[in-house]
Amino acid sequence: MIKAPCLILLYVLSGLTGCSSAPERNYQVNTYQRQASAWLAQGDRKRQQGAYQQALQYYDNAYRYASKRHDVAQMGLARLKQAAVYIKQGQGELAEGKIAQAAEFVRFEHTELAPAIDFMRSKLAFSRGEQAQAQALLSKLQAQYSEQPEKQVYYRWVGWQYTPQRLDWLQAEQDMQLLAQMKADRTLNNIEILSFVIYHNVLWRVTFEHHDVPQAIETAIAHFASLELTNRLVDCFEIAVQHYLAIGDTARAQYYQTRLAELTSSGH
Known part of the structure; x- marks a missing residue:
């Protein structure tokens, strides 16, 4: 038979477990x-x-x-x-x-x-x-996604991919500056969006013979090199060869052709 003092002690202990000041445990397993x-x-x-x-x-x-x-x-x-x-x-x-x-x-x-x-x-x-x-x-x-600039830029560029004739270069340059700033501020959520924009920027500049192609090539190569995306580096070298051959700069074209051959022979 449990004596009265023991009953009181059990009651007090049970009350303490119900109102413990210890932090609540997280029972969720997320392995x-x-x-x-x-x-x-x-x-x-x-x-x-x-x-x-x-x-x-x-x-x-x-x-x-x-x-x-x-x-x-x-x-x-x-x-x-x-x-x-x-x-x-x-x-x-x-x-x-x-x-x-x-x-x-x-x-x-x-x-x-x-x-x-x-x-x-x-x-x-x-x-x-x-x-x-x-x-x-x-x-x-x-x-x-009109209120989310990163996604808005991405869907705009995909739209230009669907219909290149609608490409707005002024807007495109503003978009690139925005994403570059977001990356610098560490507010860019998806690096693939920046990669998509950088690649298509250089591709379209060469395709449409737009200005600032050399800078776009250098930017793209530096970006994909930093991500170690060798397949995209190959694409950029091919674009560079195409561009420099078209403008008669055979020395640069040969340089990028050599880099292209080195990468493709290494089984990227």
């Missing part, structure tokens, strides 16, 4: 979430390097770990990233299947993937020559 994020990041890296098969595998790994946690946002993101690879490879049906899988997570789980799905559907439509559909989806996104 699978971290692993999924790591695989997504590695997949992105391989995709940027042009190693598409490895990227697809890494995205599958990300999906598998996210699935273990039922992290439907990461699961949908992994599928959309795979869709981007398939579009790049001209495999539209496979891309469409991955987009449909991501759309299921929006339908049944209310994930915030709808804008990303619209963008991927825009890229798929463009790859199929469905220009009006691609532009309509892109215009929707541009309006949706």
